[in-house]
Amino acid sequence: MSQTQTQTQTVARPTTGKICMWNGTADGQEDGFVDVSNGNTNALPPKIINVTVQDIRNQEPQPSVNTDGYELLRRPTSIPAEVFENPLTEENKEILVTAYFEECRRLVQEITGAAETFTFIHRIRSQNTDFNNALDFKQDAFKGTVPLAHVDRDPVTAPERLRSSMGEERAEALMKKYKRWAIVNVWRPIGPAVQKWPLGFVNHHAIPDWHYNTHMGHLHTINNPAADERGAKTYENILKHDPRYKYHYASNMTSDEVLLFSAFHSDPRLGIPHGAFWDDNTAKDAPGRASIEVRTWAFFD
Secondary structure, three states, X not given: OOOOOOOOOOOOOOEEEEEEEOXXXXXXXXXXXXXXXXXXXXXXXXXXXXXEEEEHHHOOOOOOOOOOOEEEEEOOOOOOHHHHHOOOOHHHHHHHHHHHHHHHHHHHHHHHOOOEEEEEEXXXXXXXXXOHHHOOOOOOOOOOOOOEOEEOOOOOHHHHHHHHHHOHHHHXXXXXXXXXXXXXXXXXXXXOOOOOOXXXXXXXXXXXXXXXXXXXXXXXXXXXXXXXXXXXXXXXXEEOOOOOOEEEEOOOOOOOEEEEEEEEEOOHHHOOOEEEOEEOOOXXXXXXXXXXXXXXXXXXX
């Protein structure tokens, strides 16, 4: 990517926008469900939250993944742009899951200081619709088409995924050896700078007792064809609104930059809700956003 990316100075830009959160269920049940095969659900439509989003480019001190749960880095990749732009060929798939996975693993280990790191899956997403057309989550809440603030895993579903990706014996050994562990995502734009649907973070550090158990709604998916690829997951974690939240993003991200963030952390303070949000200042002719996200297990002494 760096071979073709024009080097420009990015100016920090706070903005306003909209992001969606948990809105409860129509039948009064604590948890929601959605049948992906037919759209049947008891979950109410997402709650739309109007937000003011600060640009971390001019934040001092800069957020750190080790202290805040998220971090912006300029880190060009050695992988050619065409690999990301055409990821479905067998050759490019192989490059992504070998060379790029290793690049991301080394980056996470370097920045976090983790004792052990393992990459385990990646997602490539694209989004070109407007806000009103992105609100129907009945088919699959996490295909990247809905601006839902969420965490990828919690203390129940993270061990599930660890066991499915590492094997029962290895997973139990890692959790016994390390009391602090996380899923650290490496998120990179593909193609032009992000002008539509930037990735936003929900900072909950003003809430001293914030926890997955108290601030997440659970959405159980049924007949989800992506379950085998994504691994075992009892439910999705969708963020409940709290007026004390603060919202952050990095404006106009380029493909030479990455965001590192803890999509799950055994320390709830560092588990960061995140999701695409609608920027009110999006130009009508703004190009769609494409991105690649690599997920990494990180274990800390």
